[in-house]
Amino acid sequence: MTRRKFLELVSILAGSALIGWTPEPGWAKGRKDGGFDAVVIGAGLGGLSCAALMARNGLRPLVIEQHDIPGGYATSFQREGDTGGTFQCEVSLHSTSAKSPDSRRLLSEMGVYDRLDFADHKLIWSRVEPDGILDLPPNGIAGFEALLAQRFPQEREGLGRFMAYWRKLLDELDAFQAKGMPALKVLFPLQYPTMWDVAGKSLGQVLGRFMADQKLKDMIAMTWGYYGLPPSKLAAFYYLIPMAEYLTHGGQYLRGTSQTLSDGLAAVITENGGTVLLGERVREILLKDGRAAGVRTASGKTFTARAVVSNAAAPVTFGMLPKDVLPREYSTRVSGFKPSLSSVIVWLGLNQDVTTIQPRAELSVELEPDPEVAYAAALRGDYAKSGIGCMIYDNLVPGFSPKDKSTITLMTLSGYEPWKRFEADYAAGRKHEYNLAKERMVKELVAVAERTILPGLSKMIVMTEAATPLTNRRFTGNTDGAIYGYDQTPDNSFRSRLENRTPVKGLYLASAWAAPGGGFGGALLAGKQAFKNLVEDLG
Template identity: 25%
Template sequence: MEKGNGKYNISAIQLQGFFFYGPLPFNSVYLCKSYIVRNFPSYKQNKPSGHYDAIVIGSGLGGLTTAALLSQHGLKVLVLEKHYTIGGFTHVFKRKEYEWDVGLHYVGEMHNEQKLLPRLFNHITKGKLQWKDMGEVYDKIVFEDKTYDLVKGRKNLVAKLKAEFDSSSDHDAIDRYMESVKNVITGSRNYYGMKVIPGLIGKWLRNWTSRKFLKYSDSTTLEMLRTFTCNEKLIGVLCGQFGDYGLPPAKSSFAMHAILINHYFNGGYYPVGGSAKIAEYIYPQITSGGGDVYSNAEVNEIIFEGKKAVGVRMIDGIEMTADRVISNAGVFNTFQKLIDNQHPLVPKLKGQFDDLRPSEAHLCLYIGLKKSSQELHLPTSNFWIYPSYDHDKNVSEYIDNPDENPFPVVYISFPSAKDPDWVNRFPGNSTIEIISLARFEWFKKWEDTRWGKRGEDYEAMKEKWSLRLLENLYQQLPHLKGQIDYYELSTPLSTKNFTGYQSGEIYGLEHSPARFRNEYLTPHTPFKNLYLTGQDIVSCGIGGALMGGLITSSAILRKNLIKTIMK
């Protein structure tokens, strides 16, 4: 960590944003140094005991959603989280007088409580989670020659795009594009809905009912867009949010692109009180059903009796039993790390995931400023900054020579400006986050060093990346020069350390056409009573993880939970 080149030594307790002496009671909320601290049970201080109906590995949103839904249907669930706090990419961290989210930067579809996503959030948080509308313009797509505003409302967005691209051929392309996005969404219902059905029948039904969806998912985003238009500027603008799913147009599936674009048609929303509120409000739904959630609880291995999963073995050797085990650790971690490779069913996995790769890793610069968002005129809109309209060329050149080429995408978010409760928790200061692409291999030589103690050469490299990212901020908001009090860079090694993803990825599996053709990305596994949940069985992001939890819970309970929730 650094402020410029300055270095700080901060204890593990300080890293959670508070100071104390003596033991703390569990399930408590403390006010200390103007921080609201959410203190969840730690496995290091207290071990769970007894038999559970289900054990969930990982407390990301997919795992918490699964645990909450199962708990609400009478199951006693244990959630085990490796990190020092729960929530996965919805958790926050604190330094000094600042707080940052690490993965939730905005969410779509919260405008209409009759839609599934807000209804599901209400269901698992008992209606406590509130959302703030980011305003008419939620994303700004920035190129050297022009900035394009993405406005909420499908009709408004179409009108805005047609005003920017005024030829009749462009207008026709925009209409055909919007119609294809609509077709993907319609087709996705069967594609995802059939994932609850196991075995050969499930595979047959998915293939039969998802033909319309697969026609689109088999095409890359660029291939599909070039059937509508040859206007490379229009294509560049339409793909201006590709960083939200991590693959440039020539590599990403058009289905993923369409799902993401549709998700934000009615604007962006941010959780009131910050993204940590999500885990805070889901947690009681699990414990009120007799379940438990533990941080600092690293699972070493899934235990089997023959072909049946019966529990887990922790990193300290302690074993815990359950009727079923649910992994939110990701497909690769589950099958490559948590299952003994001598298990007789492991050969059955051979080839199932050979066509899949992890998504790309990233850098994130967390910035703290000693003035409020209002004083600094920080926007609620996100910035997506590109060196040219050719996203694939930008990425390729940067990957080949990152020191000599500009970042292919820079995303800037202003969380303190989005959250109306920020001024109550952290008056007089504000925060910014800047994200860009990075390769895990660039940091691999420090892989075996400890977080926070990786050496001076590592810190120097972080400083170099930090200054480059700051230049992109100053180009957009030059008045912020001299206003920054603190900054800290997260690298792919940080992501690996805290999430367990082996390549420091944030989106799980990459969203290529091959991903959507893979028949094994469902809640079901070859192992009896072992299930998968989270973004890998649906798609990346908050919505994907949430839906993953819903699909897995429906499969386990053998109930149509969508019908229950929509009531």
């Protein structure tokens, strides 16, 4: 047993055990009144979830957000149509497995589950293929296996062995949550052999061990875009666990858009004695005797506290510290991490109800059959090859759009490099060339959707809005407009991923940039992990 592999597994399993962790009753009774226990930089899901847990457990957080609404990527906005009517534009949420036992427990601990109204996706996934549309219903892993076996009978034996491996991984994870670590670490590979085996492997490596047919492997990995990496680069554990949750419990969308989750968490904070300060940007993290002790904002205001929790991007957070505070080894390690892909998004308001034409809520269009080729196309901004995801929200929430109209979103992953040349002019407000590039991108995505999903789409459009990696960077502050924090590669997951507790005492990370990673669930868990670390350190 190697020490590195053991430590990686300990980190994996600590993340799974985090769901059930709660502080000791009354642990915060001895706190002093009058001051803030922590300043939380940023009101994205990681910062809001950490602050909500603090407030519900007797601490007093101050959340400082640069925008006039909380949420980060978990937000929405409105745009008027050319012919009247106000359209809702959802920024990020397509589907989340909110009704799984772990998700329900986590949201309940934060005090928001009963405040939310979920709309169930009827299908896990719909994929446009050359010969039609593949629909994947929420029939569990067994239903998924039956569908795959029917389409790939020549791979039935290898597929069966892979599915047995997947089920054993899930069973061992359940057993670990019930029994915990073995008394001797050398027993771990014997007691949990599948978890031991999957650690450090990519999804592509695991699939390739059991099956040869590339189309079958690509179908199992069909939702790789949710994680921002193709199978060859994506950590297998990070894909297989949430995919099993989707297959078993289905996916949900939030009525009222993802803004309701952000608003709900903000309300929990203020109702329990915390404070949410909007429209104020943190510029500097203050230290006292080497410990994080407060922040200074761009307007010159100073706020002190016993600790600082950052929901900002990790590189941005570290840039707020005094020079040379971080240990050299830590700085070198962090500099080797790569920000995830960003995205381009097009929001369209349509002059007619298209739910009778296309009854599916979420569809993907794979323009390149090989995920590796599609990923490379996304990196270079070749949106004619990178594929798109399409959401028709009216199929999930009737009345989402104005009467007799529809709202759809087209999205694809994107590298930052294709938009970097506009960076300086964009910041200076000189956007002519940038806007021309954005218009070309919109036309490309609309053309793909018109050809594959909604014939005649271009003639239905009465509202158009679009976002690029520069938009993402501007509104979230995320380095390179990243949407998943750091890439979730096998060597940047779990143990090797950035810890929530930093080398600077009293400074914690609560975002997709730290453990466990990106996505709504990952950001919420990062908030809880930061809260747990803070509780342990404040005592």
